[in-house]
Amino acid sequence: MVLLVTATLLAAQVALAQHGVPASTAAPLVAAASDLQFALDEIVRRFQGDTGIAPRITYGSSGNFARQIEQGAPFELFLSADESYVLRLAERRLTRGPGSLYAIGRLVLFVPHGSPLQPDPQLKHLAARLASGDAGRLAIANPEHAPYGRAAEQALRSLGLWEAARPKLLYGENVAQAAQFASSGNADGGIVAYSLALAPALRERGTFALLPEELHAPLRQRMVLLERASPAAARLYDYLRSPASREILRQHGFVLPEN
Amino acid sequence: MDWTALGLSLRLGLVTVVLLLPLSFLLARWLAFGRFRGRGLVEALVALPLILPPTVVGFYLLVAFGRSSPVGAAFESLFGEPLVFSFEGLVLASLLVNLPFAVQPMQNALAAIPPNVRDAARCCGLSPLQAVRHVELPLALPGIATGAVLTFAHTLGEFGVVLMVGGSIPGETRTISIAIYDRVQAFDEPAAGAMALLLLVIAVVALGITNTLARRAGRRD
Amino acid sequence: MTAKAGLQVRLRRAAPFALDVAFEAPAGSITALFGPSGSGKTTVLRAIAGLQPMDDARISCGDGTWTDTAAGLTIPPHRRPVGFVFQDYALFPHLTVCEQLALSLGHRPAAERPARIDALLELVQLQELGERRPAALSGGQQQRAALARALARDPAVLLLDEPFAAVDWALRESLRRELVRLQRALSLTVVLVTHDFEDVAKLASHLVVIEHGAVTAHGPVEALTARNAVPGVSGWREPAVALDACIEAHESERQLTVITAGDLRLEVPTIAAPVGAPVRIQLAAREVILASRRPEGLSLHNVVEAEVVAIEPASHPALRLVHLRVGETRVLSLVTADAERKLGLAPRQPVLALIKAVAVEAFA
Numbered sequence: 076m077v078l079l080v081t082a083t084l085l086a087a088q089v090a091l092a093q094h095g096v097p098a099s100t101a102a103p104l105v106a107a108a109s110d111l112q113f114a115l116d117e118i119v120r121r122f123q124g125d126t127g128i129a130p131r132i133t134y135g136s137s138g139n140f141a142r143q144i145e146q147g148a149p150f151e152l153f154l155s156a157d158e159s160y161v162l163r164l165a166e167r168r169l170t171r172g173p174g175s176l177y178a179i180g181r182l183v184l185f186v187p188h189g190s191p192l193q194p195d196p197q198l199k200h201l202a203a204r205l206a207s208g209d210a211g212r213l214a215i216a217n218p219e220h221a222p223y224g225r226a227a228e229q230a231l232r233s234l235g236l237w238e239a240a241r242p243k244l245l246y247g248e249n250v251a252q253a254a255q256f257a258s259s260g261n262a263d264g265g266i267v268a269y270s271l272a273l274a275p276a277l278r279e280r281g282t283f284a285l286l287p288e289e290l291h292a293p294l295r296q297r298m299v300l301l302e303r304a305s306p307a308a309a310r311l312y313d314y315l316r317s318p319a320s321r322e323i324l325r326q327h328g329f330v331l332p333e334n
Numbered sequence: 335m336d337w338t339a340l341g342l343s344l345r346l347g348l349v350t351v352v353l354l355l356p357l358s359f360l361l362a363r364w365l366a367f368g369r370f371r372g373r374g375l376v377e378a379l380v381a382l383p384l385i386l387p388p389t390v391v392g393f394y395l396l397v398a399f400g401r402s403s404p405v406g407a408a409f410e411s412l413f414g415e416p417l418v419f420s421f422e423g424l425v426l427a428s429l430l431v432n433l434p435f436a437v438q439p440m441q442n443a444l445a446a447i448p449p450n451v452r453d454a455a456r457c458c459g460l461s462p463l464q465a466v467r468h469v470e471l472p473l474a475l476p477g478i479a480t481g482a483v484l485t486f487a488h489t490l491g492e493f494g495v496v497l498m499v500g501g502s503i504p505g506e507t508r509t510i511s512i513a514i515y516d517r518v519q520a521f522d523e524p525a526a527g528a529m530a531l532l533l534l535v536i537a538v539v540a541l542g543i544t545n546t547l548a549r550r551a552g553r554r555d
Numbered sequence: 556m557t558a559k560a561g562l563q564v565r566l567r568r569a570a571p572f573a574l575d576v577a578f579e580a581p582a583g584s585i586t587a588l589f590g591p592s593g594s595g596k597t598t599v600l601r602a603i604a605g606l607q608p609m610d611d612a613r614i615s616c617g618d619g620t621w622t623d624t625a626a627g628l629t630i631p632p633h634r635r636p637v638g639f640v641f642q643d644y645a646l647f648p649h650l651t652v653c654e655q656l657a658l659s660l661g662h663r664p665a666a667e668r669p670a671r672i673d674a675l676l677e678l679v680q681l682q683e684l685g686e687r688r689p690a691a692l693s694g695g696q697q698q699r700a701a702l703a704r705a706l707a708r709d710p711a712v713l714l715l716d717e718p719f720a721a722v723d724w725a726l727r728e729s730l731r732r733e734l735v736r737l738q739r740a741l742s743l744t745v746v747l748v749t750h751d752f753e754d755v756a757k758l759a760s761h762l763v764v765i766e767h768g769a770v771t772a773h774g775p776v777e778a779l780t781a782r783n784a785v786p787g788v789s790g791w792r793e794p795a796v797a798l799d800a801c802i803e804a805h806e807s808e809r810q811l812t813v814i815t816a817g818d819l820r821l822e823v824p825t826i827a828a829p830v831g832a833p834v835r836i837q838l839a840a841r842e843v844i845l846a847s848r849r850p851e852g853l854s855l856h857n858v859v860e861a862e863v864v865a866i867e868p869a870s871h872p873a874l875r876l877v878h879l880r881v882g883e884t885r886v887l888s889l890v891t892a893d894a895e896r897k898l899g900l901a902p903r904q905p906v907l908a909l910i911k912a913v914a915v916e917a918f919a
Contacts (some may be wrong), residue, residue, distance in 0.1 A: 104503060112520055131504040136517065147416030148403040148501050251519040258521075276521035450645035453606050456632040457639040458659040459708055464633075468658055472649050 099212070104149055105132045106140040108156035108296065109251035110180060110223060110268035113276075114327035115154065115262040118320050119311075126314075128307045136249035138220025144169060144301060151308035154315075155266075156180060156250070158221035158297035165299065169310035171321035174299025177315060180227055181292060183272045185257050186264035186268055187281035194284035198234055204263075214245040214256035214265030223250035223293055229291035257281075269328035293308035296329070335528050338505050339513035347489040347508060348420070350428040351482050354436045358431070358481060362440035363470070367452075381438070383431045388494025395427050395499050419501040424509075427491050427499045435488050436481040441479020443472060476547040483547075487540035491533060560617020562586075562712050562744060566602055567611040573647065574598060574768040578914070579622055580761065582617075585745040587776075589752065589785075596748045596884040597642075597770040599716050603746065604639050605632035616711050616744075620650070635900075638705025640715045642849075644697045646689040652676070653685040654701045659707035675703045678737065695726045699733070706737070713738075713745045719754065731757055731918070737835075752788050756780070756797040756837050757918040773778050781885030783876060794840040794869075794876055794887050800917075811912065818882020823912045828919040833919045840876060842914035843888035845908040847898050857910040862904050866895060875882035875900075879908055 107115050112134055123129050133140075133150075137179025144150055146166065152171040155161045158176065162166070165173045184194045191211070193200040204210040216224030224246070233236040247253030250286045258280045272283040300312050314320060314326075321331050365377060383391060399406045399417045409417040417423045447470065471478075493511045502505030503518065509548040510529055517526035562580040575593050580586035601607040603614055605621065608629075614622040617658060620632045653672055660668045662678040669671040676682045679680050679699040679741060689697055698718060705713060718734070719727045738745050747759060755762055755776060762779055764772040764786050769770055771786040772779060776797050783794045800816035805825065812826045826834060861879040875886040875895045886908060890900075891900055900906065 102505070109519065132515070133504065133508070135502070143419065143501050146396065146418060147406075147410070149415065149506075151501070212542050249519070255521065273520075285387055329415040436653075448643070448645065450641045450643060451647060453601075453604075453632075454639065454641060454645035454647070455658075456606065457604055457637060458655075459632050459633050459661045460658065460703060462632075464661075466564075469647055473647075 098235045101128070101307070102283060103130045103151045103305055103311055105127070105130050105152045105308070105311070106144070106148070106150040107134050107154040108137045108140075108222070108272065109131055109249040110156055110270045111154055111270065112251050113274040114329065116329075118315065119324050121319070122311060122314050122322075128310065130308075130311055134249070134251060136216065136221040136224075137232055138222075142220075149303060151304040152298065152312055153301060154296070154298040155222070156207050157225070158295045160222075161297040161299045164301075167298055169302055170309050171300045171302065171304065174297050175316065176295055176323075176332045177298050178296040178324050179271035179332055180226075180294030180296055181288065181328060181330060182223065182230055182266055182286040182294075183269050183273050183283040184264060184286060185254065185267050185277065185281055185283040187258050189234055189260070190281070192263040194282055196284045196286055198231075198236060198286075201235070201240075202234065202264060205236060205243070210240075210243055210263060212245045212256075212262035213240055213243050214247055214253045215268070216250040216253040216267070217246040221247075221249050221253075222296075223268050224253070226291040226294055230266065230286055233290045246301060260319065273328045275292045294295055295332075335525060335533075336508075336510065336513040336517070337387055339508050339510045340529070340532070342421075342505065342508040343490050343507065346424055346428060347486040350432060350489045351485050353425070354429050354485055355478070355482055357516075358433065359434035359440055359478065361433075362444055364464075365437070366441045366444035377487050381434045384434045385550075388431070388492070389498060391431055391527040392427070392495040392498030396432070397497075399423060399426065415454055418499055419503060419507060423507055424496055424500050426509055427495050428492065431492060431495050432488055433484045435484040437482065439477040440474060441477075441537045443474040444479075447473050469531065476550055478549050480544045483540050487537055490536060560619075560711055560744070561611070561789065562603070562746065563615050563878055564603060566599060566609050568598075568609045571592045572768055573918055576763075576765060576768070576770050577772055578763040578773050580744060580746050580763075582744050583736075583742045584760045585758050586745055586761040586763060587755045588746060588763050589755050589788075590750065590765040592750055594765045596750075596765050598714055599765065600622050600639075600716055600746065600748050603710070603712070604637050604714055605630060605635050612866045615822070636708060636711040638704050638708045638710035638713045640701045640713070641717055642717045642720055644689070644695060644701040646704070646713070646860055648689055651686050652681060652692075652703070654705050654731045655700065656707045657702050660703075662709070662753055678740075678901055679703045679733070693732060694722055698722065698730060702734075706741070711744065713743045715745065715747045717750070719751070720751075723903050726741060727850050734758065752785075752792060755785075757835050760799070760812070775886055777885075780879070781887065783856070783887060794889060795837050796840075796885060796887055798884065799839070800834045802828055802919075804828060804830060814915075814917070817884035819859065819884040819886065821859075821910060821912070821915055823915045825919050826919050832919060837915075837916040837918075838886060839908065839914065840887035840889035842911060843879075843886060844909040845877065845888055845890055845894065845900070846896060846909055849907060850909070853909075854911075855909050856912040857908075857912065859886075859908045861906055863900055863904045863906055865902055866900060879906070881908070 115132060120128055137155040137157050137160050140153060141164060144153060144164060161174050164170050184198060186192050186194045192204060215227035218228045220281040231240050245256050247256055251271060253265050254267040254271045254277060256262055257267055258277055269285060271277055300309060327329055361545045365373060396418060401416050406417045455469040460468060491511055496509050497512055502512045514526045514529045556776060559721055561582040565577040566574055568574040571908050576599055588599060590596050598607055602612060611624045612624050620628060621635050656672045656675055657668055660671055663671060679702055681696060681699055684692060692700060719730055722730060759776050763770055763775045773794060777799060778796045798816035800814040803813045803815050805812050810825050811822045814821050814823060816836060859881055862880045864878040864880050867876050869889060873892050875890055875892055877890060877900060879886045879888055888908060
């Protein structure tokens with residue numbers, strides 16, 4: 076009986092596993108900041124349609140990726156939500172050059188349907204609820220390693236709300252997880268990426284208010300090819316800079332940098 | 335349903351079991367029958383992964399096998415790829431983390447063999463190797479099977495260590511448990527739910543098998 | 556392949572408890588290692604099998620040396636021609652009787668094994684039970700299976716550790732008989748560990764008494780019992796001699812059997828064994844009456860001419876233990892001090908020993 080089970084499992088995994096796809100040739104490995112979740116998926120779908128190349132994307136926090144790349148993670152293309160991570164990697168000669176700026180990110184206050192919190196660009200309602208002590212949890216990405224989290228902290232500080240809000244904060248490992256917390260109904264809302272708030276999955280769950288750029292340091296999002304990048308990865312990099320891709324980024328709420 | 339991730343998890347589970355079983359049998363045998371002074375310490379070390387938070391284990395594994403460590407550097411010079419963030423790195427982490435799940439049931443099963451029976455095997459003209467083959471292995475089989483099933487099920491569910499050491503690389507280190515996490519963050523609850531349900535079913539089946547084996551072992555006496 | 560070789564044993568060990576033992580087990584005989592629990596007897600047995608390391612040891616059987624620490628030689632248990640019957644039998648729980656025997660027959664060519672298994676099963680009378688696992692066997696059957704497994708090794712020495720301890724008294728007698736039968740049939744050299752003197756009296760021809768890890772007495776059972784000199788026993792056991800006898804004749808009309816133990820000739824109630832068969836008898840000192848002249852009109856069957864060898868005090872101040880000689884055979888008699896005075900008993904004095912036929916305990 077044990078033999079039968081083992082045999083079945085062996086057959087299953089042989090059938091299912093994409094065994095040892097060499098790191099580069101067919102499927103370039105991409106590390107992307109989680110605010111790009113939906114935008115990049117769409118761009119990559121088109122890319123795959125056009126070229127037949129199927130990149131493998133891992134979403135996460137930019138800080139985590141930078142650390143992993145330093146430790147030898149085999150990524151070929153890194154789309155960071157904060158250019159300082161890219162520049163640091165370039166300094167350590169882990170990249171091919173300084174890369175290029177692909178987008179400027181924006182923050183929103185997202186609020187799920189049924190939340191007592193009302194979104195407004197100056198977070199006035201939030202301030203009131205914090206002052207009265209009625210405020211519930213507020214989700215942001217972890218400022219330690221997620222650029223959007225850092226920007227959220229800066230925004231709260233600019234509005235003088237940081238000390239009051241701090242005890243109420245929920246930290247997501249990256250901005251997508253923060254958005255997930257914000258929309259789950261377990262929090263009043265969250266300060267997350269504009270690009271995520273525009274996505275269908277979030278849009279139907281709540282409303283949001285776009286926060287003014289002046290409230291935080293600009294989210295300069297830079298991408299770069301890494302040392303071990305394959306030609307396929309280089310093609311994707313170029314594709315991302317094409318007008319068509321930029322248009323998709325714009326539609327997803329990114330501000331395009333001057334070229 | 336992320337079939338690649340499922341396949342990866344199954345492969346990781348199987349490879350771990352196949353590699354760990356002989357290693358842990360030897361270790362279990364040494365702990366069960368050896369009379370040496372450091373035994374308590376070795377048992378505690380073996381049990382450590384049970385108590386340590388997975389992130390602690392992951393952290394120390396990164397320190398021990400990362401690029402700048404001797405082991406990591408050696409691996410990279412041999413194979414051209416770093417040990418961490420690879421399937422091989424996951425296997426190594428999995429072997430260490432699953433040690434108690436494999437060793438403890440085997441050790442208990444072996445220790446339950448009456449010492450006289452083992453002596454009798456020697457007095458029947460069986461060399462130590464023959465005694466293992468004809469007497470110890472058959473009598474410890476339920477414990478060995480339990481160790482294998484627990485290791486497999488635990489590997490499928492392992493998350494913290496895999497995430498830290500593996501990096502969620504699709505097709506390479508994105509196991510099904512990480513894929514679930516990934517799908518939740520992408521607001522794809524149906525996919526996450528389907529995979530979670532599958533893991534739940536596997537866990538229940540694993541429990542059922544180990545219970546049956548335990549009962550069968552009890553009946554034998 | 557049974558080597559008719561005696562066993563020489565010398566062992567010394569300091570920890571966990573001190574052990575200093577030296578003795579010989581003559582070939583083709585049953586030697587009992589006797590002593591209280593915890594005296595080290597089982598340790599000695601295990602050392603003979605090679606299961607117990609010793610600080611300083613020399614164990615040899617005939618021409619082969621099994622252990623010699625001085626020369627750095629220790630043959631592992633699986634290469635010694637010993638069969639070991641453990642106290643709890645230690646049968647392999649997952650194997651049938653036949654499979655256990657087959658495992659033990661590794662030293663024989665595969666073609667010979669099935670026949671050998673059948674022969675062994677017949678020897679211990681387990682013919683119908685070969686396909687059973689230990690759990691499906693009774694205590695006595697398990698013991699016989701363990702015995703067969705030990706014999707399968709064609710051992711030079713058969714080692715038994717308290718083989719009858721786990722068995723009830725009814726079964727014990729029949730198992731004792733069986734062991735004696737096997738030993739005689741195969742001329743085995745047997746070393747038997749026991750704390751029950753009945754085993755010694757009924758089975759063993761040689762005795763090694765071990766107390767607190769040391770040998771306190773060593774010699775033939777007959778001689779030791781005749782001198783009432785068995786340590787650990789003399790204190791609490793009624794003095795009695797254990798003698799090897801032989802059936803001389805059966806007197807069927809009188810329902811009596813005549814047996815001779817050396818120079819001692821006795822009539823006893825019929826023993827179910829053929830003429831010439833060996834019998835082990837025990838004669839308690841309290842059952843031997845002394846007389847200065849031949850009595851008449853008594854139910855008595857055995858009136859034996861004897862000579863007093865020595866008289867010594869007995870457990871009770873009013874009693875005396877009289878050592879008698881019937882030819883070369885020794886007998887003991889327990890009488891009161893008053894009787895000693897009445898008969899004027901003294902060494903070298905001829906006297907008649909009156910022994911009831913019923914008083915002779917025979918084991919055949």
